[in-house]
Amino acid sequence: MIEQKIRPCLWFNNEAEDAAKFYTSIFRDSKIGKIAYYGEGAPMPKGTVLTVSFLLEGQEFTALNGGPNFIFSPAISFVVNCQTQDEIDYYWEKLSADPAQEQCGWLKDKFGVSWQIVPEILDELMSAQDQQRSERVMQALLQMKKLVISDLVKAAENQWTSAHT
Template structure:
């Protein structure tokens, strides 16, 4: 088990969000749901307080904090995708009801920022031919959803 787990703060949507996320990636599951034992700012007694879950093998915690907090691109979650089909599937699922942004970034319906990236991108950006690497970077900067064939 990892010693460090990201904690995602939600107003009241922790369980809904965790269930949504684990439905998208293999090696993902809900580990534990902790409920409030009394009334608190995060909710009434018996409502969900914390959801511990695993997403693609990485442990996470989702917390119902009782008030809306804004996420920032200063911390986001990058998903390495094996092929364009996986890019498309995750882009469509995570982007639905969210906000689509440039260069493979989006915010999901909960405001959490994600980067949906083909796993081949670092290799393309690190090409020994600087002109080729520059063309790849220029292509990425002009894209919204990343397109492997166009890179």
């Protein structure tokens, strides 16, 4: 695996290996790297997985089995930029595990990790010189759970109403 200067480390109770396998089954250009195990005298039983290195779409991650001391929060999320609605639908279906936590393209997976599944065109639609256009897109986005590219474009063109949600 490539050694990146900055690599996210995800703290799990004891699901690090399962999480790495789950994520690498979803994303292309993904693989599991090195797995380290706890030894004698560690806070977990000897032989328990300590860390798993894995790669998703060229981004390195480390999953750590650290026990129940910390939980994930939506304050940190991973953004998945998608070119098509099919791609958005694919990641949404694979990752979303808690419909009550879905909002504005954000979802929570079965491990509690937050993801943002967004169309690549969103930055262009939101950063338009036309402030009213940007506001229409934002209003549409705020009413969606999974983002729908065609509805965001319609909002930008002032052809969308909240009845589409």
